[in-house]
Amino acid sequence: MIMNAPDQNERFRLSDQYQSLKASVHASLISQIEERNLDIYSWTADKVERFALDQVRRVVTDQRLPINQREIEVLAHDARNELLGFGPIQHLIEDDDVSDIVVNGPYSVFVERAGRLSAVPVRFNNDAHVIRVIQRILAPLGRRLDESTPMVDARLPDGSRVNAIIPPIALDGPCLSIRKFRKNPLSADDLLKLGSITQNELDYLYKRVSMRTNLIIVGGTGSGKTTFLNLLSQWVPDNERIVTIEDAAELRLRHPHVVRLETRPPNLEGERAITARDLVRNALRMRPDRIIVGEVRGDEVLDMLQAMNTGHDGSMTTLHANNVRDAISRLELLAGFAGYNGNEATLHGQIGAAIQLLVQVSRLSNGQRRVMSITEVLGMQGRELLMRDVFRYDPDADRHLDLRAAA
Numbered sequence: 001m002i003m004n005a006p007d008q009n010e011r012f013r014l015s016d017q018y019q020s021l022k023a024s025v026h027a028s029l030i031s032q033i034e035e036r037n038l039d040i041y042s043w044t045a046d047k048v049e050r051f052a053l054d055q056v057r058r059v060v061t062d063q064r065l066p067i068n069q070r071e072i073e074v075l076a077h078d079a080r081n082e083l084l085g086f087g088p089i090q091h092l093i094e095d096d097d098v099s100d101i102v103v104n105g106p107y108s109v110f111v112e113r114a115g116r117l118s119a120v121p122v123r124f125n126n127d128a129h130v131i132r133v134i135q136r137i138l139a140p141l142g143r144r145l146d147e148s149t150p151m152v153d154a155r156l157p158d159g160s161r162v163n164a165i166i167p168p169i170a171l172d173g174p175c176l177s178i179r180k181f182r183k184n185p186l187s188a189d190d191l192l193k194l195g196s197i198t199q200n201e202l203d204y205l206y207k208r209v210s211m212r213t214n215l216i217i218v219g220g221t222g223s224g225k226t227t228f229l230n231l232l233s234q235w236v237p238d239n240e241r242i243v244t245i246e247d248a249a250e251l252r253l254r255h256p257h258v259v260r261l262e263t264r265p266p267n268l269e270g271e272r273a274i275t276a277r278d279l280v281r282n283a284l285r286m287r288p289d290r291i292i293v294g295e296v297r298g299d300e301v302l303d304m305l306q307a308m309n310t311g312h313d314g315s316m317t318t319l320h321a322n323n324v325r326d327a328i329s330r331l332e333l334l335a336g337f338a339g340y341n342g343n344e345a346t347l348h349g350q351i352g353a354a355i356q357l358l359v360q361v362s363r364l365s366n367g368q369r370r371v372m373s374i375t376e377v378l379g380m381q382g383r384e385l386l387m388r389d390v391f392r393y394d395p396d397a398d399r400h401l402d403l404r405a406a407a
Contacts (some may be wrong), residue, residue: 276298
């Protein structure tokens with residue numbers, strides 16, 4: 001992957017001298033805050049930056065460092081990000097063009113823009129610096145990351161998805177992955193302009209959501225499942241009560257009656273975890289009209305299918321699978337892991353009764369995302385589950401095909 005040549009500010013930030021100086025300034029700032037008992041979290045961003053600038057100038061003067069005014073201002077800005085933000089990656093988080101941020105240890109950072117991954121001239125001081133930023137992300141969520149729990153899922157304040165993994169599991173240093181959320185979620189018009197979907201498909205899906213159709217959005221990693229689920233959720237009528245269940249709260253529903261639930265990992269003793277299955281079962285007692293599960297990935301699958309079969313029509317979820325046939329196989333596999341003891345035909349019958357629609361989304365090799373198919377589940381014929389595509393995307397012709405007339 002090609003990395004553009006860094007500008008003067010970036011070259012300054014990448015130098016070992018700068019990293020050492022920034023660490024010194026950060027220690028000085030923390031010392032001043034503790035000695036003077038300052039509540040910087042109640043300050044405005046400008047006031048914090050002025051405070052950082054004053055401290056940087058003091059350190060530069062005391063140590064007689066040969067840096068100019070521009071470099072002092074760069075250092076002060078980065079010091080503010082260390083105090084209140086997420087350190088070296090704060091400006092990447094604020095960049096609306098960046099959709100993914102990947103930190104592979106302290107000296108290797110990549111971002112995705114317009115579907116393309118490329119290296120960026122950003123670095124941390126050391127492994128401890130990366131872990132400090134990760135801990136800042138986790139602090140408001142009450143989640144932990146240490147040698148006994150070296151992996152964690154989390155989210156930023158705006159809902160962006162975060163995964164972190166540290167040594168001894170990560171051999172080359174702590175790794176951080178951030179799947180950013182747009183400040184303004186993609187609308188139907190946005191998807192039309194991008195060519196991700198057609199107006200006929202949108203009209204069809206709007207009608208099915210209004211008809212309280214149970215549906216699953218199917219796709220691989222980064223295909224846009226959650227974004228599409230968020231879009232479909234906007235069409236739920238305002239007079240219905242929605243309960244959402246997620247491992248890390250990402251959905252942003254513009255709906256007047258939403259109850260948002262989030263799983264909880266075990267405590268230090270490995271106890272008192274709250275799983276998605278626990279939340280689905282509890283949601284059934286909360287008088288929901290619809291239940292929306294961010295992603296079905298474990299033993300909650302049986303409870304989700306039962307909810308869809310027992311009066312909670314119009315429920316939705318996402319499932320990690322390459323296509324709709326694989327999605328059915330994955331549901332069967334998850335049901336087996338959840339302790340399902342019935343025969344295959346009975347399970348097919350439950351799936352066929354619970355789910356009426358499968359929407360497959362995919363990310364193409366050029367980074368574009370498309371609705372690949374919209375498939376109706378017609379029920380059982382003998383021991384087989386019948387399905388029929390009503391829309392399908394043809395990648396060779398770059399066309400969305402409406403198959404309803406043929407059916």
